[in-house]
Every structure is written in C-alpha cells, then in structure tokens.
Amino acid sequence: MSPSSRPGAGRPTMTDVARAARVSLKTVSRVVNDEASVTASTALAVRRAIAELGYRRNEHARALRQHRALGMLGLVIKDVSNPFYSAIARGVEERVRDRGFLVVAGSSDEDAERERALLEIFCERRVAGLLVVPTGHDHSFLAAEMAMGTALVFIDRPGHNIAADTILLDNFGGARAGVQHLLDHGHRRVAFVGDLPEVFTTAERAKGYRAALRSAGLGYDRGLVRVGCHNTTSAAEATRELLAQPDPPTAIFACNNRITFGVLAALAGMGGRQPRPALLGFDDFELAAYMTPPVSVVAYDPVEVGRQAAELICRQLDRPEGRPRRIIVPTSVVARGSGELPPAGTGLYPMARAHG
Amino acid sequence: MSPSSRPGAGRPTMTDVARAARVSLKTVSRVVNDEASVTASTALAVRRAIAELGYRRNEHARALRQHRALGMLGLVIKDVSNPFYSAIARGVEERVRDRGFLVVAGSSDEDAERERALLEIFCERRVAGLLVVPTGHDHSFLAAEMAMGTALVFIDRPGHNIAADTILLDNFGGARAGVQHLLDHGHRRVAFVGDLPEVFTTAERAKGYRAALRSAGLGYDRGLVRVGCHNTTSAAEATRELLAQPDPPTAIFACNNRITFGVLAALAGMGGRQPRPALLGFDDFELAAYMTPPVSVVAYDPVEVGRQAAELICRQLDRPEGRPRRIIVPTSVVARGSGELPPAGTGLYPMARAHG
DNA sequence: TTGAAAGCGCTACCAA
DNA sequence: TTGGTAGCGCTTTCAA
Numbered sequence: 001m002s003p004s005s006r007p008g009a010g011r012p013t014m015t016d017v018a019r020a021a022r023v024s025l026k027t028v029s030r031v032v033n034d035e036a037s038v039t040a041s042t043a044l045a046v047r048r049a050i051a052e053l054g055y056r057r058n059e060h061a062r063a064l065r066q067h068r069a070l071g072m073l074g075l076v077i078k079d080v081s082n083p084f085y086s087a088i089a090r091g092v093e094e095r096v097r098d099r100g101f102l103v104v105a106g107s108s109d110e111d112a113e114r115e116r117a118l119l120e121i122f123c124e125r126r127v128a129g130l131l132v133v134p135t136g137h138d139h140s141f142l143a144a145e146m147a148m149g150t151a152l153v154f155i156d157r158p159g160h161n162i163a164a165d166t167i168l169l170d171n172f173g174g175a176r177a178g179v180q181h182l183l184d185h186g187h188r189r190v191a192f193v194g195d196l197p198e199v200f201t202t203a204e205r206a207k208g209y210r211a212a213l214r215s216a217g218l219g220y221d222r223g224l225v226r227v228g229c230h231n232t233t234s235a236a237e238a239t240r241e242l243l244a245q246p247d248p249p250t251a252i253f254a255c256n257n258r259i260t261f262g263v264l265a266a267l268a269g270m271g272g273r274q275p276r277p278a279l280l281g282f283d284d285f286e287l288a289a290y291m292t293p294p295v296s297v298v299a300y301d302p303v304e305v306g307r308q309a310a311e312l313i314c315r316q317l318d319r320p321e322g323r324p325r326r327i328i329v330p331t332s333v334v335a336r337g338s339g340e341l342p343p344a345g346t347g348l349y350p351m352a353r354a355h356g
Numbered sequence: 357m358s359p360s361s362r363p364g365a366g367r368p369t370m371t372d373v374a375r376a377a378r379v380s381l382k383t384v385s386r387v388v389n390d391e392a393s394v395t396a397s398t399a400l401a402v403r404r405a406i407a408e409l410g411y412r413r414n415e416h417a418r419a420l421r422q423h424r425a426l427g428m429l430g431l432v433i434k435d436v437s438n439p440f441y442s443a444i445a446r447g448v449e450e451r452v453r454d455r456g457f458l459v460v461a462g463s464s465d466e467d468a469e470r471e472r473a474l475l476e477i478f479c480e481r482r483v484a485g486l487l488v489v490p491t492g493h494d495h496s497f498l499a500a501e502m503a504m505g506t507a508l509v510f511i512d513r514p515g516h517n518i519a520a521d522t523i524l525l526d527n528f529g530g531a532r533a534g535v536q537h538l539l540d541h542g543h544r545r546v547a548f549v550g551d552l553p554e555v556f557t558t559a560e561r562a563k564g565y566r567a568a569l570r571s572a573g574l575g576y577d578r579g580l581v582r583v584g585c586h587n588t589t590s591a592a593e594a595t596r597e598l599l600a601q602p603d604p605p606t607a608i609f610a611c612n613n614r615i616t617f618g619v620l621a622a623l624a625g626m627g628g629r630q631p632r633p634a635l636l637g638f639d640d641f642e643l644a645a646y647m648t649p650p651v652s653v654v655a656y657d658p659v660e661v662g663r664q665a666a667e668l669i670c671r672q673l674d675r676p677e678g679r680p681r682r683i684i685v686p687t688s689v690v691a692r693g694s695g696e697l698p699p700a701g702t703g704l705y706p707m708a709r710a711h712g
Numbered sequence: 713t714t715g716a717a718a719g720c721g722c723t724a725c726c727a728a
Numbered sequence: 729t730t731g732g733t734a735g736c737g738c739t740t741t742c743a744a
Binding site: 013014015025026029032033057058060061062063064065066 | 721
C-alpha cells in the first residue's frame with residue numbers, strides 16, 4: 001500500500017483522486033485547472049472523487065513546478081497594531097486581492113535586526129514582492145533578490161543603498177503648512193515635539209517646522225523643541241516640561257500620531273490650570289473630531305498609501321524593466337479647533353464655552 | 357547550458373551551489389541544514405559559494421519534501437485596519453514568532469463568502485493553522501482540513517457546525533457589569549446601542565444588558581434599544597434619535613468600539629444644548645482617557661486574546677489529540693468619568709466645569 | 713565524510 | 729480527448 005493511499009494519513013493527492021476516479025493523474029490536473037479538453041462525464045467523475053476525498057490542490061508543489069513565486073507579498077511595518085500601519089496593510093490587501101495575492105505582515109518594532117530577519121524569511125518563502133517601512137540603514141542585501149525578480153517598494157521612508165520604488169508623504173510640505181497654520185493664528189512661540197531625530201519622517205517634518213518659522217521671520221528657539229520621544233509617555237513628559245517653562249509655547253506641533261496622543265495626555269492631565277496651548281498634529285486619527293477641542297491635523301489617507309504601494313509592486317511584477325519611481329502623497333491641513341485656539345488662551349475650549 | 361546555470365535567469369539552486377563549490381548536492385544540503393558530518397574546509401567552500409551566488413533555500417520545495425505545512429498561520433478577521441482586530445493579529449504574531457511561524461491576515465469584512473474564500477485559499481497554501489473571527493454560519497467544510505492536521509481556533513465568536521478550540525470574551529458578564537455600573541450611579545433609563553443583532557457578541561451583550569436591568573427590577577423598554585448599527589455613522593444617528601425622544605435615556609451603553617465612536621460623534625455634534633448622558637462603552641480604546649469627559653469602558657486586552665488564540669493553535673499542533681477547549685477572557689469596568697455622570701445632567705462635563 | 717538515486721505533488725511536453 | 733514521462737528544488741535513504 002503506497003503512502004498516499006493510506007486513508008487518514010496525510011492529505012489526498014492528485015494521484016489519489018486519479019485512482020478513485022479511474023483516470024490518469026494528468027486528467028485530474030486538467031479538471032482541477034479548468035482546461036477545456038475534458039469530457040463532461042470524465043470531469044464529473046473527477047469532481048466527485050475530489051469532493052469525496054476532500055482533495056485540495058497543493059499550491060507549493062504547483063508554484064515549485066511553475067517556477068513562480070507563490071502569490072504572496074511580504075509587508076514589514078513598525079507595528080501591525082498601530083492604526084497608521086494597519087491602514088497601510090489594509091490598502092495593500094485591497095489592491096492585490098483581485099490578483100490573488102495574500103499579504104504576510106510582520107512587525108519590525110523599529111528594530112533593524114528584526115527587519116532584516118523578517119525580510120530574509122520572506123525571501124526564503126519566495127514572496128513575489130516586499131513592501132517595507134524601513135528601519136535599518138542598509139538594504140543592499142536585497143539587491144540580489146530584486147535581480148531575481150522580487151519586487152520591492154519602500155513605504156514612508158526611503159531605503160538605503162539600493163534603488164527601489166518608494167512612496168513617501170509630503171513630510172516637509174505638510175509640516176510647514178501645519179506650522180504656518182499655527183502662525184497664521186497669531187502664534188509666535190510654537191513648540192515641536194517629535195520622535196527620534198534620526199527617523200526620516202521626523203527629520204523632514206522638523207525641516208518643515210523650521211522653514212515655516214524662517215519664512216515668518218522667527219528665529220529657531222531650541223527651548224521649544226523636544227525630540228527623541230519614542231512613545232506616548234515620553235511625549236507627554238516632554239509636553240509637561242515645555243509648558244512648565246517660564247515662557248511656555250502657546251502652540252504645539254506634534255510630529256506624529258503617537259506624539260499627538262502624548263500631548264493630549266499631558267493636556268488632559270493639566271486640567272484647566274493654565275491657558276490651553278493650540279495643538280496641531282501630523283497624522284489624522286479617527287477620534288480627532290470628537291476631542292475637546294477637536295484636534296486639527298496634517299492629514300492624508302494611509303489606506304491610499306497602501307494601495308499605491310501595492311500598485312507599484314504590481315507594476316514591477318508586470319513590467320520588471322523601468323527605473324525606480326518615487327511617489328509623494330500630498331497632505332492637507334484639517335482645521336478642527338485645537339489648531340485655531342488663539343495665543344492668549346482664554347482657558348476655555350470652544351465647546352466648554354458653549355456649555356458655560 | 358542547463359537552465360539553472362544561466363546567470364540572472366531564476367534563482368540559484370542547491371545544484372548551482374554544489375557545482376560552484378565542487379561538491380555534491382547532498383553536501384550542500386548538509387551545510388545548509390547545519391548537519392554535523394561535514395569537514396570544516398568543505399563547509400567553508402560551500403558557504404563561500406552560497407554567499408557568492410546569493411543562494412537562499414527554497415522553503416516550498418523543503419516543505420513539499422518533508423510533508424509538512426509551511427510555517428504559516430492564516431488569520432481571518434473582520435478588518436485588518438480595525439484596532440481591535442489588528443491588536444489580535446499582533447498578539448498572534450508575538451506568540452508564534454519564536455516558532456518561526458508567519459501570519460497571513462485577511463479581512464472578511466463580515467462577508468461569509470469572502471471568509472470562506474480566504475479559508476479555502478489558506479488551505480490550498482497548506483497553512484499549519486487557521487485563526488478565525490467567524491462571520492459565516494457553517495464551518496463544517498473545515499472538518500476535513502482538521503482531520504488532516506490543520507489546527508483551528510475561533511476567536512471572539514463561536515464557529516458553527518464544527519468542534520474547535522474557541523476563545524471568547526465574557527460578553528454577558530462584561531455587559532451586565534457595565535450596565536450595573538450605570539445603574540449604580542443612579543440611572544434608570546439606560547439605552548443600548550448595538551451592532552447587528554445576529555452578531556454573537558451583540559446578542560450576548562444585549563443579554564447582559566437585560567440581565568442587569570432585570571436584577572435592578574427595571575423593565576425592558578424597547579424604546580431605549582437601538583440595534584443594527586453596523587458602523588459609526590448609523591450609531592451616531594441612532595444616538596441622536598434616542599436623545600430626541602420625549603423621555604430620553606440618561607445613560608447609554610455602547611455595544612462595541614465602533615458604536616462608542618458613533619455615540620461620541622453624536623454627543624460632540626450636540627454641543628451643550630442638553631444634559632449630557634452618561635456613556636459606557638464595550639471595548640477600551642487608546643484615547644478613552646483623554647476624551648471630555650474621559651470615557652468609561654468595559655475593558656480587556658485584545659493583544660492577549662491574540663496570544664491565547666495562538667497558544668491554542670500551538671497546543672493543537674503539538675498534541676493533535678484532545679477535545680476542544682473554550683477560553684473565556686475576563687473583562688473589567690474601567691471608570692473614567694463618562695460612566696459616572698449623574699442622571700440629572702448638569703450640562704457641564706467635569707473638565708469643562710473646572711475651566712468655568 | 714561524502715555521494716547517487718528516488719521521490720514529495722504538481723505541471724509541461726510530447727505521444728497516442 | 730487522454731495518458732505517460734520528466735523534472736521543479738529539496739530531503740531521505742542507502743551505498744561508498
């Protein structure tokens with residue numbers, strides 16, 4: 001008794017189906033692949049056998065034989081559970097669903113080693129494409145993969161030492177417009193609270209911040225800048241420090257959603273003991289409109305970022321030739337209230353005032 | 357020239373490495389798999405060739421030969437970008453990382469057809485285990501897969517027509533405790549805003565709501581119940597309707613995070629035109645503490661839900677025998693302010709009052 | 713310590 | 729319309 005005919009041991013193969021339907025292996029293959037040249041009665045017998053045995057085609061064997069990567073995309077993001085990144089994952093999934101691609105996502109947690117390990121694993125699994133929010137500072141090891149046909153797209157930050165399609169936000173322009181918005185509302189002491197300064201987006205947004213100050217003829221006051229906040233807690237701490245200064249800022253520009261949440265935490269903790277600073281955050285978030293006051297932000301669509309990244313991957317897969325593209329996703333300032341608070345600070349939020 | 361020796365065409369195989377290192381295929385295999393019986397010098401030569409050619413083991417061929425599923429888990433959730441579900445994904449990823457499992461996640465969007473399609477695809481890819489937040493009402497088609505060794509765990513809702521490990525929240529107890537909390541603060545007219553009533557969690561939470569009312573000697577007032585809200589917008593609409601009634605509720609129990617956001621939207625839209633109802637939501641969310649007033653919730657740890665689901669999968673993979681387990685994750689009421697507002701309603705939130 | 717040959721489940725190619 | 733045979737890249741088994 002051959003192994004594949006033992007009932008219950010292992011899954012049925014095409015050979016098993018062939019035996020059950022009393023046809024050849026090749027005929028089963030034809031039925032499974034919907035090839036035309038099979039008699040209706042033969043096909044029926046095969047399908048019956050398939051149903052009876054619970055046969056399911058082995059995609060690994062198939063891919064192996066066809067010399068193609070399995071329909072799988074590897075996505076490396078900072079954290080699968082961070083709404084910004086999971087929105088990207090969603091966009092990618094939507095865009096490649098019709099092509100039959102599955103998305104394997106892994107969290108790098110901003111750890112270059114972990115990132116590389118994930119990418120290596122993805123390559124061993126022969127994914128068709130790699131989508132990476134890069135953390136490490138050398139991606140040259142992916143060049144060989146690309147040469148062998150693996151598609152590669154960097155998202156949100158540029159990769160290093162390798163030419164590949166990249167999709168970025170308009171970090172500089174967005175930050176400059178956001179800070180300009182605060183300046184337009186009369187602020188002259190605008191603080192910048194940011195992530196680690198070596199992160200690409202932080203650096204770009206800091207440049208935008210400085211550019212806005214410069215064009216308003218304002219100097220750069222180091223006392224108003226706090227970077228290195230890698231999480232909500234440290235951002236809250238930085239905010240408290242900023243506001244405890246003798247001459248505190250009247251407005252705060254929060255460099256990303258994590259930072260914005262930290263600032264909100266600090267402000268919630270203060271209660272109404274001092275004039276509330278204006279707040280403008282980079283990255284929109286679902287509850288922004290329902291905060292008190294509603295939070296103004298520099299917004300863009302992260303799902304669209306994912307869709308476009310997937311689009312780039314698909315293009316590479318369809319036409320491997322072509323030089324690397326770079327897409328810049330536009331941002332816009334969404335005024336909701338927190339960014340329009342006046343410098344004086346009445347101590348009342350717009351909504352609270354309505355209640356009084 | 358054999359296909360595998362054409363430079364640039366296809367990836368190098370073990371055969372290519374063997375040729376380059378002037379050893380046999382099998383020796384390369386030994387080196388790649390860290391088998392002991394290889395001379396140091398031979399191993400060195402092989403490793404050099406591997407590095408030169410950029411060789412990477414093909415995991416598909418490997419899995420095929422070894423008759424094992426590839427180290428991959430399929431996760432079907434409602435929406436990859438919903439924080440609750442992406443937190444589950446994160447928990448799963450964390451727990452199986454050490455075992456070398458990758459997680460492929462797909463969004464069912466609460467569509468039974470899509471769910472089934474995803475599960476079929478996962479099976480064809482021979483995933484080792486399936487984690488499913490079930491939407492459909494018949495999962496008997498997975499029985500054959502389970503019999504062949506695929507692990508299966510249902511998350512958040514029970515599956516149908518099949519016995520499998522399941523991890524659920526204490527929906528009934530959580531909802532009852534939450535509503536009880538509102539009753540304890542003097543409310544007698546507590547509204548229930550919920551998702552589609554046929555969703556398991558909605559039904560269970562509604563039962564908890566009714567149980568709490570019953571034990572307080574309160575009747576069930578249909579005018580205070582709004583179900584069928586499948587998104588934030590419809591929940592906001594339902595909230596507005598509830599509050600526009602002649603005898604409006606003084607407190608609202610929101611059945612899940614989507615609903616809570618809808619209620620918050622409706623309340624934000626009202627401004628301070630009428631007494632603010634107390635609010636208690638099922639599902640915690642990151643900004644809950646920074647809302648005005650801070651939002652009280654029935655909380656639990658969704659990442660832990662993912663971890664435990666993954667734990668169940670691992671157990672099944674290790675010891676296929678054993679009857680289905682069921683885990684109930686406990687919940688707790690987190691009082692932050694919105695659930696402790698008095699029935700009278702002063703029209704001022706606690707924070708706003710501090711400012712006045 | 714090393715290698716040759718068979719075969720995993722499937723598809724490509726050629727023959728009937 | 730059907731079937732046989734070879735072989736994808738790897739591991740297993742057995743022999744040298």
